Structure formats: C-alpha cells, structure tokens
Amino acid sequence: xxxxxxxxxxxxxxxxxxxxxxxxxxxxxxxxxxxxxxxxxxxxxxxxxxxxxxxxxxxxxxxxxxxxxxxxxxxxxxxxxxxxxxxxxxxxxxxxxxxxxxxxxxxxxxxxxxxxxxxxxxxxxxxxxxxxxxxxxxxxxxxxxxxxxxxxxxxxxxxxxxxxxxxxxxxxxxxxxxxxxxxxxxxxxxxxxxxxxxxxxxxxxxxxxxxxxxxxxxxxxxxxxxxxxxxxxxxxxxxxxxxxxxxxxx
Amino acid sequence: xxxxxxxxxxxxxxxxxxxxxxxxxxxxxxxxxxxxxxxxxxxxxxxxxxxxxxxxxxxxxxxxxxxxxxxxxxxxxxxxxxxxxxxxxxxxxxxxxxxxxxxxxxxxxxxxxxxxxxxxxxxxxxxxxxxxxxxxxxxxxxxxxxxxxxxxxxxxxxxxxxxxxxxxxxxxxxxxxxxxxxxxxxxxxxxxxxxxxxxxxxxxxxxxxxxxxxxxxxxxxxxxxxxxxxxxxxxxxxxxxxxxxxxxxxxxxxxxxxxxxxxxxxxx
Numbered sequence: 001x002x003x004x005x006x007x008x009x010x011x012x013x014x015x016x017x018x019x020x021x022x023x024x025x026x027x028x029x030x031x032x033x034x035x036x037x038x039x040x041x042x043x044x045x046x047x048x049x050x051x052x053x054x055x056x057x058x059x060x061x062x063x064x065x066x067x068x069x070x071x072x073x074x075x076x077x078x079x080x081x082x083x084x085x086x087x088x089x090x091x092x093x094x095x096x097x098x099x100x101x102x103x104x105x106x107x108x109x110x111x112x113x114x115x116x117x118x119x120x121x122x123x124x125x126x127x128x129x130x131x132x133x134x135x136x137x138x139x140x141x142x143x144x145x146x147x148x149x150x151x152x153x154x155x156x157x158x159x160x161x162x163x164x165x166x167x168x169x170x171x172x173x174x175x176x177x178x179x180x181x182x183x184x185x186x187x188x189x190x191x192x193x194x195x196x197x198x199x200x201x202x203x204x205x206x207x208x209x210x211x212x213x214x215x216x217x218x219x220x221x222x223x224x225x226x227x228x229x230x231x232x233x234x235x236x237x238x239x240x241x242x243x244x245x246x247x248x249x250x
Numbered sequence: 251x252x253x254x255x256x257x258x259x260x261x262x263x264x265x266x267x268x269x270x271x272x273x274x275x276x277x278x279x280x281x282x283x284x285x286x287x288x289x290x291x292x293x294x295x296x297x298x299x300x301x302x303x304x305x306x307x308x309x310x311x312x313x314x315x316x317x318x319x320x321x322x323x324x325x326x327x328x329x330x331x332x333x334x335x336x337x338x339x340x341x342x343x344x345x346x347x348x349x350x351x352x353x354x355x356x357x358x359x360x361x362x363x364x365x366x367x368x369x370x371x372x373x374x375x376x377x378x379x380x381x382x383x384x385x386x387x388x389x390x391x392x393x394x395x396x397x398x399x400x401x402x403x404x405x406x407x408x409x410x411x412x413x414x415x416x417x418x419x420x421x422x423x424x425x426x427x428x429x430x431x432x433x434x435x436x437x438x439x440x441x442x443x444x445x446x447x448x449x450x451x452x453x454x455x456x457x458x459x460x461x462x463x464x465x466x467x468x469x470x471x472x473x474x475x476x477x478x479x480x481x482x483x484x485x486x487x488x489x490x491x492x493x494x495x496x497x498x499x500x501x502x503x504x505x506x507x508x509x510x511x512x513x514x515x516x517x518x
Contacts, residue, residue, distance in 0.1 A: 055392055084394040095385035109393050112296075 002218065002230050006069075008033040008166060008201035009054055014063030016049060016225075023049045025225040027063070031203055031218075036192050038204040038212040040247065041222035047205045050222065051170060054203065055087060056080045068165060085113060088159030092171040094151040096143040102129065102154045103139040109161045128157040132187055149180035156187060167191060169204040173211050181208070185215050209248055213237060221247065284398075284476045288406055291399035298404060305408030309370045309467075313416055316365055321420035324357055325349060325427030333436045345436070346443040347450040349428040350421075354455040358420040359413075360507050363466035366413050367499030371474035374405050375495035378478025379488040387479075402475040406468060413467025414460045421459065454518040462510050469506060470499045 007030035016024040023046045031037045041047050052058040053065055056072045065072045068086060075083055096105045106125045110116055116124065129139060132153040143151055152172065159167060169188060173181040192202045206212055212219055212233075219236040221229040221244050229241045239245065328349045336342045378401055381387050387397045425447075432438045474495045481491040 057388075057391060081394040081396065084392055087392060089389070089392045091385045091389060093384065095389040097386055097389070098380070098384070112393070112395060 002030065002032075002232075004030045004032045006033065007031055007066075008068060008199075009203070010066040011053075012064040012066070014053065014060045014065060016046075016053065016058065017061045023225050024053070024060070027225075027227060029220060029227050029230055031201065033201050034192075034199045035217040036188070036202040036204065036215055037218045037220065038206055038216040039220045039222055040206060040209065040212055042207065042247070045222045046225045047207075047222055048170065051168060051203075051205050054166075054168065055084060055089075085162055086165045087168060088162065088164035088166070089168040090152065090155050090159050090170065090172055092174055094143070094155030096151055096155055096158070098143050101140045101142055102134060102146065102150075105143070105154055106157045106161055109158065113162060124161070125157075128161060129154070132157045133183070147180075149176055149183065152176070152180075152184055153187065156184075156191065160191065165199060166201045166203065169202065169206075171206055171208075172204065173206070173208050181211060185211050189215050281472065281476050284402075284479070285472055287398050288402055288472065291396060292403045292407065294399065298400065301400070301404035302408055305404045306412055308373070309366065309405075309408050310412035310415060313366060313369055313412075314419065316369065317362060317416050317420050318423050320361060320365060321353075321358070321423035322427040324361060324420075325353065325424030326431045328352060328357070328424075329428040329431040329436070333432065333438070342436075342438055343442040344446050344450070345432050345438055346425075346428060346447040349432075350425050350447050350451050351455055353421050353424040353428075354451070354459045355511075356459075356507070358417045358424060359459045359463035359466060360503060362413055362417040362420050362463055363470060363503035364500050366409065366416065366467065367470045367474075367503060368496055370409065371470045371499040372492045372496045374471060374474030375478040375481070375492045376488060378402075378475055379481030379491040382479060382481045383484050383487060397479075402471075402479075405475055406471040409467040409471035410464055411467070413470070414463035417459055417463035418456075421456070458511075458514045458518050461514060462507065465506060465510060466503050469502050473499045473502060 009031040011027040014027040477491040477495040481487045
C-alpha cells in the first residue's frame with residue numbers, strides 16, 4: 001500500500017460497522033498532499049461512507065483518521081464543525097441552496113465565516129464564478145434555472161470560496177454529457193494546480209474510469225470496504241488485479 | 251388447523267400492536283431529544299436574526315389573510331348559532347360576551363393553531379425535507395453550520411411569537427364579525443351587546459388564549475421541522491413527511507388544548 005510522508009489524510013486500521021454489516025474493513029491508507037487522488041469502486045463499495053469519515057460526519061467503529069495531522073477523534077463537535085472549514089466539497093448534484101441565486105450560494109460561506117464587507121464579497125463572488133466559467137448573466141439565476149453542468153460549476157465555486165486545503169468531489173461527473181464531463185474534469189485539474197501560494201489536496205469519489213485515468217495522480221480501488229489496489233495512475237492502468245482489470249475494461 | 255390460524259392471527263395482531271406502541275414511544279423520545287437540541291442551539295451564537303424575521307414574515311404576515319377570513323366568519327357563525335339558542339330563554343344580550351369568551355379562550359388559539367399547522371407546519375416539513383433529499387443539509391454541515399441551529403431554531407422561535415399574535419388578530423376580527431351579525435342582522439341592542447361583553451370578559455380570558463397559542467406555535471414548529479429532518483427517499487418521503495407534520499401538528503393542538511385548559515383555568 002502506498003504511504004506518504006506527511007499525508008493530507010491518513011486512515012489507520014479504520015473499520016466501520018452498522019450492526020452485522022461491515023462497510024469499511026481495517027483500512028490503512030494515506031492520501032498525498034497537493035495531489036489528486038481518486039477512489040474508484042463499484043456502487044455499494046463504501047466510497048461515500050469513506051468520504052463521510054474524512055469529513056467527520058461518521059465516526060469509525062474502530063481505528064483512527066488523521067486529517068492535516070489532526071486525529072479527528074480528539075475533536076469535540078464544535079471543534080469538528082470549525083475544522084470542516086478546511087474542506088470544500090462538490091456534491092454529486094451540487095447541493096445548491098434552491099432559494100438562493102448562483103451568486104448568493106457562493107456568497108453564503110463568505111457571509112457566514114468572514115468579516116468581509118458586502119462589496120468585498122461581491123468582488124470575490126464574481127471572481128469565483130467567472131473562474132469556473134459562469135457568465136455574469138447567470139449570476140442572479142436560481143439553481144432551477146441552471147443546467148446540470150452550470151450547477152456543478154456554481155457548486156465548485158462555493159466549495160472554493162473559503163480557500164480550502166482539501167477539496168472533496170463526490171461523483172463530480174455523474175449524469176453529465178461528455179463535453180460537460182471534460183469541462184468539469186478540466187476545472188478539477190485547474191483548481192488543484194492553480195494554487196501556487198498554498199496547498200490543495202483533491203480527493204475524488206468516482207466510478208468514471210476514463211475521467212479518473214485522465215486527471216488523477218493516484219488511484220485507489222475500494223471493493224467491499226477494502227482497498228484492493230492503490231497505485232500512481234500510470235501503474236494503475238497496468239494493474240494485474242483481476243477485479244481492477246474488469247473495472248478498467250468497462 | 252382453524253384454531254392454529256386464529257392463534258396466528260391473534261399473535262400477529264398483538265405483535266403489530268406492540269410494534270405501534272414501541273414505534274410511538276421511540277418517536278416521542280426522538281422528538282424530545284430534537285426539542286432538547288433546539289433549546290441548546292437557540293442560545294448559541296451566531297444569532298441569525300435575519301432568518302428569524304424571514305420566518306416571522308412567512309408565518310405571521312403571510313397567514314394574515316386566512317386568519318382574517320377565518321376569524322371573521324367564525325365570529326359571525328358563532329353569534330348566529332348562539333343567538334337562536336339564547337333567544338329562547340331571553341338572554342340574547344349575552345351573545346357578544348359568550349362569543350368573546352369562546353373566541354378568546356378556545357376558538358382563536360385552537361383554530362389559529364390548526365390553520366398554522368396546515369399552512370406553516372407543512373411548509374416547514376416540505377422545505378427542510380426537500381433540502382434533506384437534495385443534500386443541502388449535508389452541504390450546511392460540511393460548511394460547519396449546524397443544520398438544527400440554522401433551519402429549526404428560527405422557525406420554532408418565529409412560530410412561538412407569531413401564533414399568539416395571529417390568535418389576537420383572530421380574536422379581534424371574530425368579535426367584529428360577532429358585533430356585525432349581532433347588532434346589524436340579529437338586531438341585538440348595541441349598548442347591551444357591549445356592556446355585557448365588558449361585564450363578563452376578563453383579561454385572564456385573553457391571557458389564557460395567548461398562552462395556549464404560544465404553546466401551539468412552539469409545538470407545531472417543532473413537529474414540522476422534526477418531520478422535515480426525518481425525510482428520506484426522495485419526493486415520496488417529502489410528501490409523507492409533510493403529511494405527518496400536518497396531521498401530528500393538528501392532533502397535538504387538540505390534545506394540548508385539553509391539558510392546557512385544565513391547567514390554566516386553575517391558575518388564571
């Protein structure tokens with residue numbers, strides 16, 4: 001299993017059980033800082049549960065999870081809530097607040113957690129939305145008036161608003177057409193690489209093999225709660241694991 | 251064979267009954283814990299007053315038209331019904347007083363509560379439930395915002411404030427309706443109408459109604475937001491949660507009305 005010095009995220013003997021049903025089994029793996037790591041797997045493999053563990057929304061039955069060097073189990077609820085501001089997240093369907101316009105969605109975390117003035121927030125929001133390819137005429141549209149791809153882009157802008165150290169992507173290209181998929185993937189790469197003044201670790205949960213191989217630095221394959229393969233992307237393409245090979249052929 | 255079948259049926263019925271009881275107690279426990287979370291988060295910063303005012307506007311201001319209509323016609327029909335009974339024993343001059351007391355102690359708070367349960371309680375469950383199934387609540391939590399504090403606290407506080415205010419509006423418009431019908435249609439002497447009203451109507455009667463309405467507002471909002479947070483399984487779940495919020499909101503108003511009345515008549 002790949003290990004890294006000073007990883008962004010580290011799972012140490014993590015098991016998660018709901019009654020008799022084991023979701024994650026004795027996971028031991030690291031996620032490298034400043035890299036794009038994709039966790040691939042079939043539906044029901046435990047990918048979303050793993051993501052929730054990283055955020056501290058779910059606690060493991062046993063084991064430890066370290067994020068940016070901090071053991072999540074040592075944080076109380078208030079500290080954990082504050083610690084989550086190190087994360088940005090793009091949900092599968094963007095999870096935009098449907099009563100807010102695109103710019104209000106992006107402004108929301110800035111209003112909640114910064115002392116920026118309205119004018120400063122407006123400038124920052126405009127910068128963020130333009131950076132993800134949203135034109136000004138769409139700023140005042142509600143999520144229901146935006147296409148799926150535009151919602152994802154607004155969701156990404158909102159996730160980046162507070163300058164997170166870790167960006168999480170939950171099935172970012174699911175349900176999108178090929179052109180929009182390529183656009184979203186390009187945005188993920190740009191987001192990961194256009195931060196020369198600070199680090200940005202990207203973790204993608206996906207079952208989109210093609211996109212994964214195009215943009216990732218590292219790929220982990222999760223099967224029934226266990227990481228069965230974890231390699232740099234070039235080596236992953238040539239994995240000899242039969243299940244990984246089957247997945248790559250799909 | 252037949253005896254075995256009967257035994258199996260009885261056993262199944264008893265198991266079902268036991269399950270309902272356990273589910274009921276479980277639900278009551280869950281909603282009590284939810285209420286405790288409300289009290290905890292309602293005194294924690296940040297205080298999002300803009301959300302409170304938005305909810306006051308939605309629950310209070312936006313309910314005004316229906317309250318005015320319901321209050322007016324409730325007063326009118328109560329005056330009409332009371333008059334024909336009282337006329338038989340020549341106490342029709344008491345119509346105004348009886349309608350006023352009935353409205354202030356019972357009809358204004360209870361009917362306002364039922365209207366708010368149907369209108370605002372359902373809206374709370376639907377909005378929060380929709381946010382739950384579209385991961386908007388997860389998005390709040392990921393940003394580090396407690397969803398109970400952000401969504402439930404302003405709604406519950408707003409309902410606790412707005413429902414008694416709406417009840418007072420109901421009371422006044424109901425009395426206006428009663429006066430209109432009583433003195434203009436049923437030809438009750440106007441001076442007698444008002445003097446009897448003044449003789450029999452006390453501040454304690456209005457206080458009783460306001461206290462009840464405040465409790466109803468609180469409970470309706472707790473139930474509405476609770477069922478919103480419990481929603482799962484998409485649009486079907488949202489519909490189910492909304493239905494439960496309305497039904498249990500209304501039932502709670504009627505049940506609490508009895509217990510509050512028993513308690514308040516002794517102290518006021």
